[in-house]
Amino acid sequence: MSITLILFWFLSVLALFSAAMVVASKNPVYSVLWLILVFFAISGHYLLLNAQFLAIVNIIVYAGAIMVLFLFVIMLMNLNKSNEPKRNKWLNLAGVLAGGCLLLVLVAALKNAETKATLAETGTGNIGLIENLGKALFTDYVVPFEISSVLFLSAMVGAVVLGKKESSPDTAGQSGKSSEK
Amino acid sequence: MHLLSIDWWFLLEKLVLIMVIISLSLVIAMYTTYAERKVAAWLQDRRGPNRAGPWGILQPLADGGKLFFKEEIIPLVSSKFLFILGPSLAMITALLTSAVIPWGTSLHLFGREMPLQIADVNIGILYIFGVVSLGVYGIMIGGWASNNKFSLLAAIRAASQMISYELAMGLALIAVLMLAGSLQMSVIVQNQIDHGWHVIYQPLGFVIFFICALAECNRTPFDLAEAENELNFGYHQEYSSMKLGFYLFAEYINMFISSAVMATLFFGGYDIPFVNEASWGISPNLLALIGFAVLMAKIFFFLFVFIWIRWTIPRFRYDQLMNLGWKGLIPLSLANMVLTAVVMLILKK
Amino acid sequence: MQLTQRAKHVDRHPMTWIERLYFWNILKGMLITLRHLFKRKATINFPEQKRSFSSVFRGLHVLNRDEEGRERCTACGLCAVACPAEAITMEAAERLPGEEQLYREEKYAAKYEINMLRCIFCGLCEEACPKDAIYLSQTFAPSNYSRKGFIYKKDDMLIPNPLTEPETYKKALGERPAKMIGNQ
Numbered sequence: 161m162s163i164t165l166i167l168f169w170f171l172s173v174l175a176l177f178s179a180a181m182v183v184a185s186k187n188p189v190y191s192v193l194w195l196i197l198v199f200f201a202i203s204g205h206y207l208l209l210n211a212q213f214l215a216i217v218n219i220i221v222y223a224g225a226i227m228v229l230f231l232f233v234i235m236l237m238n239l240n241k242s243n244e245p246k247r248n249k250w251l252n253l254a255g256v257l258a259g260g261c262l263l264l265v266l267v268a269a270l271k272n273a274e275t276k277a278t279l280a281e282t283g284t285g286n287i288g289l290i291e292n293l294g295k296a297l298f299t300d301y302v303v304p305f306e307i308s309s310v311l312f313l314s315a316m317v318g319a320v321v322l323g324k325k326e327s328s329p330d331t332a333g334q335s336g337k338s339s340e341k
Numbered sequence: 342m343h344l345l346s347i348d349w350w351f352l353l354e355k356l357v358l359i360m361v362i363i364s365l366s367l368v369i370a371m372y373t374t375y376a377e378r379k380v381a382a383w384l385q386d387r388r389g390p391n392r393a394g395p396w397g398i399l400q401p402l403a404d405g406g407k408l409f410f411k412e413e414i415i416p417l418v419s420s421k422f423l424f425i426l427g428p429s430l431a432m433i434t435a436l437l438t439s440a441v442i443p444w445g446t447s448l449h450l451f452g453r454e455m456p457l458q459i460a461d462v463n464i465g466i467l468y469i470f471g472v473v474s475l476g477v478y479g480i481m482i483g484g485w486a487s488n489n490k491f492s493l494l495a496a497i498r499a500a501s502q503m504i505s506y507e508l509a510m511g512l513a514l515i516a517v518l519m520l521a522g523s524l525q526m527s528v529i530v531q532n533q534i535d536h537g538w539h540v541i542y543q544p545l546g547f548v549i550f551f552i553c554a555l556a557e558c559n560r561t562p563f564d565l566a567e568a569e570n571e572l573n574f575g576y577h578q579e580y581s582s583m584k585l586g587f588y589l590f591a592e593y594i595n596m597f598i599s600s601a602v603m604a605t606l607f608f609g610g611y612d613i614p615f616v617n618e619a620s621w622g623i624s625p626n627l628l629a630l631i632g633f634a635v636l637m638a639k640i641f642f643f644l645f646v647f648i649w650i651r652w653t654i655p656r657f658r659y660d661q662l663m664n665l666g667w668k669g670l671i672p673l674s675l676a677n678m679v680l681t682a683v684v685m686l687i688l689k690k
Numbered sequence: 691m692q693l694t695q696r697a698k699h700v701d702r703h704p705m706t707w708i709e710r711l712y713f714w715n716i717l718k719g720m721l722i723t724l725r726h727l728f729k730r731k732a733t734i735n736f737p738e739q740k741r742s743f744s745s746v747f748r749g750l751h752v753l754n755r756d757e758e759g760r761e762r763c764t765a766c767g768l769c770a771v772a773c774p775a776e777a778i779t780m781e782a783a784e785r786l787p788g789e790e791q792l793y794r795e796e797k798y799a800a801k802y803e804i805n806m807l808r809c810i811f812c813g814l815c816e817e818a819c820p821k822d823a824i825y826l827s828q829t830f831a832p833s834n835y836s837r838k839g840f841i842y843k844k845d846d847m848l849i850p851n852p853l854t855e856p857e858t859y860k861k862a863l864g865e866r867p868a869k870m871i872g873n874q
Contacts, residue, residue: 189423189485196478216467224474224507228481228500235485235493289463290524384723388733653723654716 168208175201188234192227199223213290350453358459362439370593371401373644377593380648408586416579419488427483428580428587434476435594441465442601443527445611445633448626457629458527465526466518469602470511473557477503479591480566484576496576499566502662503557509670510553513546516674516681517606530610538614540607545677547607549670554599556666559592561651565659600643604636611636748813748826751804751842752849752862756794759851762823765799772818777808795821802844806831827862 178197185191199222206215286292297305375390375398382389390397415424445457462468477500484496517539521529533539540547556563567575577588604610611632618628657665708714734741743749754762765782783800785793792798816825834840850858 193423193482212462212464213467216464216471219471220467220474224471224477225504228474228477228504231478231481231485232497232500235481235497380727383727383731386726386729386732388731388735391735649720649723653719 164208167204171201171204171208175205189231192230192234195230196223196227199227210286210289213293354453354455355459358455358457359440362444362459363436366436366439366594366597369597369640370590371405373593373596373648374404374590375401376644377648377651380645381652384649384652405586408583411582413582413584414579416488419486419579423482423486424579425584427479427486428577428584428591429479430482431476431479431591432587432594434472434479435591435598437472438469438595438598439601441468441526442598442605443530443610444636445629446625448629450626456527457633461525461527464524465529466514466524466606470507474504474507476557476595479588480576483580483588487576487579489579491574492576492578495566495574495578498659499559499576502559502563502565502666505663505666506553506556506563506670509549509666509674510557512671512674512678513549513553514606516543516546516678519678519681519685526605526610530605530612533609534612538607538609538612543607543677543681545673546681547603549674549677550607551603552665552670554603555647555650556662558595558599558647560596560647562654562657563662564651564656565662568656596644596647597640600640600647601636603643604639608639743828747828748811748816749828749830750806750826751809751815751824751847752827753802753844753847754823754825755849755851755859757852758791759853760790760792760794761798761848762794762821763799763802764795764797764821764823765802766797766820768818768820769815769824772814773809774812774814775808775810777805777810778815779803799844802847804842804847806840806842807837 175198178194178201181194182191182198185194199218203215203218203223206212206218287296378400379389379397390400393399393403415421440459441462443456443458443461447454447456449455480499480503481496484492484499487493517529518524520539520542521532523529523532529539555561559566565575567577577585580588611629613632613635618631621628756762765780767780767782770776770778770780779801780799780803781801782797785796785798811826813826819825831840831842849862852859
């Protein structure tokens with residue numbers, strides 16, 4: 161068993177277990193912390209695929225920025241075990257049904273996909289290195305890349321507009337700016 | 342000696358390097374606390390600690406001993422695990438950053454070439470950013486687990502400050518990366534050895550980076566995260582004993598690491614200024630050690646500037662802090678980036 | 691209206707662009723602190739070095755003896771009356787036969803206490819004393835852990851006997867021999 165394989169299994173188990181704990185945790189703050197662990201495990205997988213750039217960007221953007229905003233919201237809402245609302249039994253059942261349907265669709269979609277031919281090259285591929293990734297993004301995929309940047313720009317403009325709507329001009333500028341993140 | 346297809350000598354070599362660098366950063370952080378007290382005293386015409394040992398050089402040990410023997414208090418209704426995780430995370434993230442900094446060229450020992458850098462990864466700078474962005478969690482988890490509204494608010498204040506200044510820091514760095522053409526730390530240093538220090542080409546970028554580094558380390562004038570007197574001591578209000586010590590200590594390690602990053606990115610890293618050391622014809626081992634000493638000298642200079650600023654400039658108000666970050670530094674660093682790109686394009690043609 | 695020439699006019703003009711950058715002002719401030727780095731330090735390393743007191747410094751009280759080693763105090767209570775802080779209490783007692791070498795007059799202070807927390811070290815007791823039995827020395831009250839420790843008893847203040855321990859007597863006398871001799 162090579163070291164890569166050991167790491168792969170370790171990271172996979174870690175990722176799946178943490179993902180399960182995200183759902184199972186009673187306290188939403190713990191859920192967020194487990195989710196951060198999931199991102200770390202996924203970054204580890206990226207590293208095994210020699211996609212260093214993706215791995216670190218996953219950590220910077222998701223674990224470092226988005227999850228912090230999640231934590232902000234959850235910590236300020238002060239959701240505790242004690243004041244968790246009682247859920248409807250039927251609502252639980254509906255949730256299980258919806259999740260099962262999603263699983264069914266995913267399995268159906270992936271069943272016919274050719275997994276053998278496109279097996280990931282652990283440790284040898286170099287498309288994830290920053291030079292190759294940059295070249296690919298700015299030559300082959302330049303149109304989708306630019307379109308997605310326009311999408312982000314519009315999201316930023318939207319955030320500023322929403323923030324400016326407040327009556328007091330001082331606070332409006334502040335919230336508009338910070339929601340750009 | 343191949344088991345599990347790992348080069349065990351390589352592993353051993355890296356382990357030794359990691360041990361050395363971590364203990365070095367701990368010792369330097371320890372003596373930065375001493376330097377802080379001494380310099381503060383000198384700037385205020387006092388003498389500073391001079392009782393523990395000659396010139397008070399054992400003072401950090403006395404401080405540490407005091408923190409260890411203090412009573413440890415864990416709030417009853419807080420989550421004990423997270424309460425301990427907070428300071429541990431702060432310490433871990435502070436120490437992790439040193440992994441990609443090139444501390445010198447390479448040593449030649451036992452017939453092996455041993456680079457004085459733990460990991461020369463392709464994405465050195467981004468790694469530093471990733472770890473720094475994780476530093477927020479130590480503060481937030483600690484503040485939340487304290488189960489105290491003041492701590493929570495202070496933690497959120499600190500976290501939003503760090504996130505805000507990370508942006509300007511990253512944008513200021515992009516111009517440097519364009520000059521160097523790589524994210525790899527060793528390549529960036531080599532580029533400076535060949536073409537002169539980046540601070541010559543990027544003075545504005547350096548100033549922005551320095552201001553952001555102050556904010557990232559929660560140093561004055563941006564130390565709102567731990568404003569003892571007017572903001573209720575910040576996120577570590579409920580902490581006592583060595584757990585408080587960890588938070589405070591992590592700040593000093595962060596200071597050391599960010600000084601090292603600044604020296605590496607803008608001041609040539611282990612490059613000896615004004616001379617071509619390769620033409621001296623001395624052994625590469627000695628040369629590596631001299632380079633390491635030069636890097637340390639640069640780092641100590643930055644540490645002194647950090648302390649000097651702390652005892653000169655008063656604290657910013659929170660809205661001033663946010664204004665400076667979002668309306669001042671980010672547009673400025675964007676302009677710096679565009680300007681650099683334009684100049685580079687013109688010069689290349 | 692200006693009473694003195696020293697009044698400083700406060701400049702409240704809106705900041706110019708340069709001033710709003712703060713850089714120049716921060717630089718100026720940093721240079722000021724840097725200059726202090728090389729200045730002479732004001733601190734005195736206390737237990738090793740001591741600041742010298744002026745010759746009229748009023749510190750802890752000393753109960754005096756005459757040249758034969760007898761206590762001078764007769765417990766007349768004038769010092770207690772003169773004390774503005776009401777820090778002095780005393781109890782008088784009659785000298786018994788055979789105690790002539792201990793007390794100079796027929797009456798002496800059996801108990802003499804000064805509360806050093808109340809005392810303001812004004813020296814009025816010294817001026818009030820007709821027998822020159824109390825004077826203020828050039829030391830100050832050392833710190834203590836309890837309030838009780840600041841109530842000085844007679845034993846704490848009595849000067850050593852000049853006949854049996856002349857050296858400690860001289861030391862306790864301080865820099866005031868001139869006054870002592872003039873009052874015989």
